[in-house]
Amino acid sequence: MKNISFEENMDLRVFLLAIYKRQDNESIQYIIEMMINAGLFDMKNGKKSLKDLKKLNYVLDDGLTMLGIQKAKEVELEFKI
Secondary structure (H helix, E strand, O other), rough: OOOOOOOOOOHHHHHHHHHHHHHOOOOOHHHHHHHHHOOOOHHHHHHHHHHHHHHOEEEEEOOHHHHHHHHHHHHHHHHOO
């Protein structure tokens, strides 16, 4: 199994941050569609990215885990600098 490099994958980091910043009525599927419309990735890569975030234990079902929230906050701080 190939290791997932979250720190080096900007698309994955942006996707995690988008999930973190989503509104209560927005599903992860909706966020994937937003990322596709923004040109970040296509549907295949969106689903793979979601699977990668689940493997990293950042996403569970339709929400972030505590670890995912922590990582998303770190990414958010990096973008603010």
